Structures are given as C-alpha cells and as structure tokens.
Amino acid sequence: MLKCEWRVSSELPLDPDVAASVSVIIPCYRAAATIGRALASVAAQSHKPREVIIVDDASDDKTKKVLRELSEKYDANWLKVYFLPENCGPAAARNYGWEQAGQPFVAFLDADDSWHQEKIALQFGFMKRYPEVVLSGHDCGRESILVRRVARLCQIRPCTLKQLLWHNCLRTPTVMIKRAAVLHFPVDFRYGEDYYLWLGLLATGARAAFLDLPLAVVHKPAFGASGQSAALWRMEQGELRALQAVWRRGSVSSTMITLAMIWSGLKFSRRLLICMVKGRRA
Structure with a gap:
C-alpha cells in the first residue's frame, strides 16, 4: 500500500551528483517564446535528469532557430532535439520522444510550462521507492512556487480509475511514468490524448499516485481565455x-x-x- 504521509528528508537518499534515470520529453510547436524557460527549469533541477528530448512538431515560426541555439548552449549528450517533417499533434510528438528515451522513467513537460527545482528529486525518489507504481502526478501552482522551498511532508494518494472518471488530477506536465508502460498516447487524438492514456493504463490494472505538492507551473490558463x-x-x-x-x-x-x-x-x-x-x- 502507498503511504499516506511521506517524509521527504528520510525518503530521498539520492546522490544529486548522479543524474536521475529519467528522460524528460518536451513536445514543441510554435514555442519560440517559452521553450527556453521550460528547458531552463529542467536544467535547474537539484537532481538533474539524465537526458532531455525535445520534439519539434513542424513549427513554422522561429522555434527551430531557437532550438538550434539551445542545442549549442547545452551538452549534446543531455539535450537531444528532433524535428518532425510534418505537424502530427502533441500525442505523436510525445510518442516519438518516448521511443527515443533511453531511461527507465519518462517525465513530460509542455513547452510553455516549467518545474519547481525539486520536482525530479521528489518524484523520481518516490517512483524508485515504490516500484509497483507505474505513473504518478502532482499538483500545480502559481509562479511564486518556483522560488519557495517545498514542504517536508506531503500527502500521497492512490489515484484510482473511478476517481479519474470524475476528475483528471494527472496533468501532463506533472506526470512521470515508467518507460515500459504498456500503452502510449493515441495519435488520432488532438485533445484529451493524455486523459485517454491515463484511463487506459489504470484500466489495465496499472497503479497511479498523486503527490500533493505544487511542483509545476502551467503558465497559461487551462480554459477561460478569450477566444477559446x-x-x-x-x-x-x-x-x-x-x-x-x-x-x-x-x-x-x-x-x-x-x-x-x-x-x-x-x-x-x-x-x-x-x-x-x-x-x-x-
């Protein structure tokens, strides 16, 4: 069973000098203005992931130029950038990155979002400690959380299929998943592809957990902006x-x-x- 309380200080005997066995996947489309911020939040992790995979989904603006500049800024063994020949949608872009991933865990980040610097350390530590968990997510917060220290205790709740039917608590930029998960994103979905995958995995019996800590910032509203x-x-x-x-x-x-x-x-x-x-x- 998953614990109801998790003490960060005792649950994370991880060496920050050894890269976390995580591949970060960032799909990218017309994100010239934000991809640098997203990538910087990964590079600033207290426990850095072993690799970052950016998949450009045939952007037709300055995004490709920005990505080439970022490729020169970061180590080529850490940052890997791929350019798809045609726009296929975020599901296909994430799946492509997933196929290139060389680590046992995969974490998703969107090109216009960012992470708290302790995100990988906390979530990877949890996934390592509880190998029966296939995927996990966590809370999101305002930009001010990026400069705050995280709490030493957090609630960890199992996320069941029935619960997910009523509320999708697993927002994509918060999810870490085992690379060997039996399902991937449905490429024929342009919207709701993440919800489809989470539901499908839980339907197969996979276990999911929710860490009640705000470790990501979604910079644009999920809905409610004019014209949406x-x-x-x-x-x-x-x-x-x-x-x-x-x-x-x-x-x-x-x-x-x-x-x-x-x-x-x-x-x-x-x-x-x-x-x-x-x-x-x-």
Whole structure:
C-alpha cells in the first residue's frame, strides 16, 4: 500500500551528483517564446535528469532557430532535439520522444510550462521507492512556487480509475511514468490524448499516485481565455472519447460511464460560461 504521509528528508537518499534515470520529453510547436524557460527549469533541477528530448512538431515560426541555439548552449549528450517533417499533434510528438528515451522513467513537460527545482528529486525518489507504481502526478501552482522551498511532508494518494472518471488530477506536465508502460498516447487524438492514456493504463490494472505538492507551473490558463470557445468544445470531445474508450474496454459499467459523461458535460458548460464572461470583460 502507498503511504499516506511521506517524509521527504528520510525518503530521498539520492546522490544529486548522479543524474536521475529519467528522460524528460518536451513536445514543441510554435514555442519560440517559452521553450527556453521550460528547458531552463529542467536544467535547474537539484537532481538533474539524465537526458532531455525535445520534439519539434513542424513549427513554422522561429522555434527551430531557437532550438538550434539551445542545442549549442547545452551538452549534446543531455539535450537531444528532433524535428518532425510534418505537424502530427502533441500525442505523436510525445510518442516519438518516448521511443527515443533511453531511461527507465519518462517525465513530460509542455513547452510553455516549467518545474519547481525539486520536482525530479521528489518524484523520481518516490517512483524508485515504490516500484509497483507505474505513473504518478502532482499538483500545480502559481509562479511564486518556483522560488519557495517545498514542504517536508506531503500527502500521497492512490489515484484510482473511478476517481479519474470524475476528475483528471494527472496533468501532463506533472506526470512521470515508467518507460515500459504498456500503452502510449493515441495519435488520432488532438485533445484529451493524455486523459485517454491515463484511463487506459489504470484500466489495465496499472497503479497511479498523486503527490500533493505544487511542483509545476502551467503558465497559461487551462480554459477561460478569450477566444477559446472552439478549443473548449474540442477538448470536451476528446474527454468524451476517452471515457467511451475505457467503457469499451469493459473496465466500467454503463451506468458509471453515463454518469461520468453527464458530469463531464456539466463541467464543460461551466467552463464555457466562464470563457464567455471573460470574453465580454476583455
């Protein structure tokens, strides 16, 4: 069983001079303005990952130029940059990076987000201590968390399939997963591909955990910005497809999935209302 309380000081006898056995994967598309910040937050980790893999998804702006400049700045054995010939979406870009990964653990970061400097040390330490856990996530916070010291105690909660049906607590920039996980991202999804994967893994019996520490910053809002109404609907469609897929696996009952889809629709209505209100104020 996973512990309810985790004492950081006693659970992490890790040597910071030895790189963590983690491949960080960052999909990148039109992210010239933010990819440097994301990469810098990885380079600043107290326990650095062994490698970082950036996959450019056929950006048509200055992103490629910025990536080439970053390649010259960092060690070539640590930072590996790949350029896809055509835009395939974040799922395909993450899968491509996953295939190149040479470490037993993979951590995902989006090109416009960043990590607290203790993220790898804490999460990798947890994953090493509990080998039965296939994937884990943690909380996100405001930019001010990046300069704070993390708490010495944190709650660790098992994340079950039924819980995930109601609330996706595993945001992609927080997830660390075993490289050998039996499923990858669905390449035919442009939205909801992460939710599909988490649900699919838990449906196979994989164990997941949530560390109640804010170790990442998502710099743009998940929803509610002006002009995002159309994207909100595509996000909702992706979520519904993910729910339907886990039902087809026979992992949840028809009653349970119907209630989950109704709940998803209610959440979508709330997000749409917030988006409309913010749009009028803008």
